Amino acid sequence: MLRRFTSLGRPIDWAYPSNRQIVLLSGSFLLASLVFQVLWRGQVDFWTALWGAGWVFATWALGRELDPDRPANAFWAAFAVGLGLLVRMADWSVQGVLTGMLVTGVLMLAARVTARTSGCRTTYLDQFVLAVSPAVAAWLCGSSLWPLALPVALALAFDAYRDKNRRQFVLGLILALGGGLLAWLLGGSRPPEVGLIGSLVVLGVVGLGFRAREPALSPADNGQPLEPHRVTWARVVGIVGALVGIALIGFSPFMAVGWMGLFMLFRRSRAS
Template identity: 35%
Template sequence: MGMERFTHLGRPVDLAYPTNAAIAILSVATMIVVSLWHLIYLASEFILALIQGGQIGGVVFLTWALGREVDPDANVVAFLAIVPALVLSVLVGVPDFSLLFLALLLFRVVNRSIGLPAKRSDSLLVLVLASWLAWSGAWYGLVCSTVAFLLDSILVNPLPRHRWFGSGCCGDVESTALL
């Protein structure tokens, strides 16, 4: 019994799988290359260069993880999605990790790629994260959470309590709209 004791949405990255090892190496290599680029060519301070490298390395990993959730059986697609994500991160800016993480959790709530439905604590974590994002100005995270919870309450093997979590998201959307 591992992580399932605490969460049904979490998934360890087992480096024994070649694709998991590849994404770990690619994420760390990206972090190192971007950090060195910022240090050498942009003359950034050391800490700032590490932060920039870490952000881009995180984009690589989270893009891959989201790609795996969209189509768990197509390993290559998850790797192909990294290229446009990197280009957009350079041209537009690094996306908000908390929104990417929320998207990852919502995919796992709805498609149950772990194989188990979300625990109450998982659902509460998603609701709290979405509410915090809405309070921070990203109200659309609550809208997406509402849709995900309501879908999970009516699709195959429905989880009826997610109607309540979906309703909680709706209430939060209304309250944050007043801010």
């Protein structure tokens, strides 16, 4: 019923071991973070621990969009993020952890539209939701997240281009521009960081140089075969988003561990 209106929803299917594993991992991280807070800080910040568990889950969700054939890679990427968060617990702040979860969530939606792992065509509602997601994230965490409009625009543009839908192409770019402007207004108008400027320079080289096209053998949620070209471009969106995310959140040690976990997804398949 939900698929008639949106392609963004992918429910947890308990029949798949990978889905059960991520629920267990996220729950274990939540409990471990609460225990560690008591031992190290002498107090408990439940919301920070909850956003951290959400960040772990969002990383897994992003990972299964980028590498639908190997769910184990998504699991280990999520594990890397959780481990990095626990190791650097002294640096935790509610805003920082919430920002990490929201940035990863926005990138997950962009990758989902690009890879079309739900199997459903993108609707105008999907375009609107994805375009305003950076603004909603900026409002929730109070950070300047307008650069996220870049991977969002890439996702919307590629999706409409593959469908040869000029109307959605133009509308998607307009919505992405408006969403980025709204995120800039809601999150603050501070100038871009040096890291962001460097990321914008590098992302073009990375995006053009990425040529690993592996066959996507796993079916979409509706049983239809995935398009390898879409999965490849979802990875390009993920790389661009990772560079922007590092610039937004900062390149602290635990962030380095977390994003390195995501790049594990891009290893080539062994020859069959």
